[in-house]
Amino acid sequence: MDRASLYFMDQNDKNTYDFDETLPALPLPTLRETMERYYLSVLPFGNAEELAQTRKAIQEFELGIGGQLHEKLKDRAAKMKNWLGTWWEDYGYHLLRFPLLPYQIMSMAAQLEMVGSPETPEYMLKGLARLVHHTMEFWDLTRKATIKPLSSGGGKIKYSSALYKRFYSTSRVPGIEQDHIEKHFLTTSEGRTPTHILVSAKGRQFVFNGVNDNDIILTAPELLVQLQRIRSIVDYEPEGDGVPVLTHDDRTSWANNRNRIMEISDANKEALRLVESSAVSICWDDHEPKDYEETSQMGLYGDYHSRWADRSSTLTSFKNGRFTFTGEHSCYDGTVSVSYATFIQLSLLECGEPDWSEAEQAKIAPLQEITFQLDDELRDQIRRVRKEVEQRGMDVTVTFTVFTEYGKDFMKPHKLHPDSFVQVIMQWAYLQMHNEIAPIYETALMRHYYNGRTETLRSCTAAVHQFLCIASNATTSGSSLAQAFRTAVTDHRRMMDEARKGHGVDRHLFGLWCAAYENKLDIPSFFDDPLYAKSGGGGNFVLSTSTLGFTANVGYVAPMTMDGYGVFYSITSNAIFINTTAYRDSAKTSARKFNEIFKESFRRMRVLLEEFPDSKL
The missing domain is CATH 3.30.559.70 (Choline/Carnitine o-acyltransferase, domain 2)
Structure with missing residues (x-):
């Protein structure tokens, strides 16, 4: 890795910004697709009664004002290569x-x-x-x-x-x-x-x-x-x-x-x-x-x-x-x-x-x-x-720690994507510390689209949720836990790939909110459904997370919620660099204690993966 290969254009290359004009338009999912993905994303956070209420809210939204707002987004997408435009900022x-x-x-x-x-x-x-x-x-x-x-x-x-x-x-x-x-x-x-x-x-x-x-x-x-x-x-x-x-x-x-x-x-x-x-x-x-x-x-x-x-x-x-x-x-x-x-x-x-x-x-x-x-x-x-x-x-505590016992060179031979590996371990650490599952987002990069920025991956996927349930059962065997972890990591990676194709949830929902706001319409009652906030919507993600890539450079922002964490990390061959943030006045969180459980969870999983190797490898 050197400056010339990473940053200096070849003499035959175009103007830097000419490449942007060749990028594809930001995809706009159908409303039905987003509503289906949204419902799956709230499953870990609702009981039967809450989920029934959410299904009703989705149906009313889809057949009513949601459909009208989506038509406005379609009109916008027909005129703009990036239908979000400046709404995000x-x-x-x-x-x-x-x-x-x-x-x-x-x-x-x-x-x-x-x-x-x-x-x-x-x-x-x-x-x-x-x-x-x-x-x-x-x-x-x-x-x-x-x-x-x-x-x-x-x-x-x-x-x-x-x-x-x-x-x-x-x-x-x-x-x-x-x-x-x-x-x-x-x-x-x-x-x-x-x-x-x-x-x-x-x-x-x-x-x-x-x-x-x-x-x-x-x-x-x-x-x-x-x-x-x-x-x-x-x-x-x-x-x-x-x-x-x-x-x-x-x-x-x-x-x-x-x-x-x-x-x-x-x-x-x-x-x-x-x-x-x-x-x-x-x-x-x-x-x-x-x-x-x-x-x-x-x-x-x-x-x-x-x-x-x-x-x-x-x-x-x-x-x-x-x-x-x-x-x-x-x-x-x-x-x-x-x-x-x-x-x-x-x-x-x-x-x-x-x-x-x-x-x-x-x-x-x-x-x-x-x-x-x-x-x-x-x-x-x-x-x-x-x-x-x-x-x-x-009033915002910022920590910096480095897990030095392994990095991506250990993860890759197990056929586990490093970012997904860290994401699942992070949710496991939160479960161990707080005895609950956290609504979590991870930033999904969208800069491969015209003027693209980010999408949200709701990182507690179905398989990750299943792993967390298995991990919370004291009778679970080591082999079962290791297998559930592999499945969770693979599922997380699949969902990240989908999010980066524009198949997320939150940017589309945000766009629908913006369409109502800009047209001076009442904000739809869909956004008042309890599971919307309980699953992280409207700025309520308890774990706000992002990977900064595969160098040692790592940065941070404040948590999204008072009783939440910001967890940001980068992964090198033999280490994981971690910035964790938490609010000083929260009676619930502790960034330093979380870091210790986070690192201990990496250690525990290494033992499990080595003791119970994947038979397919």
Whole structure:
């Protein structure tokens, strides 16, 4: 695995984004198919009376308003290559009013030690300069449309690259009732894109140009000079006004304060434009996390007075040389974050240490501090939000752990798909800890369709449910448990393949809800059926999960429910990297205890699979 083969297009290849136009349209299932799949998905969670009520709700919905709404989706699909359009971000994210951090943002620890880059206080500035340089390399590939589209199956299946355009120079702008995305990034063929880099620290913000007069990105030594200049200012001068803390308020309050900032002066409008459109956003954080778990925790917290939450991507640099990559989830999905993080790590590994002596001859680029004109009302608002953030504390617990006893090299010889293997073990661990079966979703990648994003796999399939029932029976033999596990893993993989073909449940149901909402119709009573929420619908999945692929890079978001978990993982040849999140104030959950049971369940299953091998292998 190297940068060239993964990220650099061949000279004969097309423009990166031309591939997107060749992708097939997002499939729209029939209403009958979705209702059948939906009913199967609720079976593990309902008793006979509840299931009878659900069958009635399905029938009434299908024969009534559901059929009418589906016709509207069919009309939409006839006119649009992706019938979901912007609904997913508009109504799945942008109507939410609670703060982005820590509740809606995704983050990951950079894990640079594995590629030989020191994460120490002494190396912090140099490490950051290297990260920013390679981040700008990724930016350059994106703006010149020469970044290779992600693919699978030996390059046979290409994935949409459209979301790369939201990684840079993009912000989620708050609205009184609904947010929206503002993308300032342009490819070379589209026009001139912003090239300035934003650095925030101690409540102050600075910008400088990330390219030289010849439009070539700055080298790491040149960036080091700029970073040293800013560091000398913030280390020896007073803290700034801390305007970024306003972005950590509820979205409506932040929208009101943002409007007030713009009303005060045109200079403030220009300051906002510089912040929200910068190519790269960097936050210097004075915390010193001692390991990757603390680094992960601080990815959602830290120096709020210096982090602009609305930015689609932010590189946070801690005082002791550790880093996190943070993303705004409505702008893009975790696969984009992993693609970027892997590029950074490979770049550090392959490009080697810069010649730092070049910094002595580096041309010094102009440095501008961004300032806002504030009135007493806004100063009061800054104090209020800062106090509220401090009082709230770390109400989302983030853990980072690595299971090192085996990985995909153990799973594959057993003919068990690694992702499905982890999914079934995870549900088993939850059952052991809480003595119940959890409604669970796993993200299914849909980027092989035009402007595709994700589908939901309701991961407690029929065979997984059967395995969990067998596992909860103390009289079950080891051979029966091992066989049920194999069947569950195979069934999960089959259902994941179906979901990725567009044969899921939740995006279609979401589309039907959106069709009612946009046409100002009453939301159908179908969505009030108790088993809809009990099986996870409407944002009620107790286990919200996703695989980040087959590198060591793993990230996380907050759980979907107060008494739920977020479980995110990546699988390498000999290890499983796991981020688990839980709410501090839940009386039910414990992320650390869950991790221990999770890892012990991997150990138990290895013993069972080796003791009772599949006779077909």
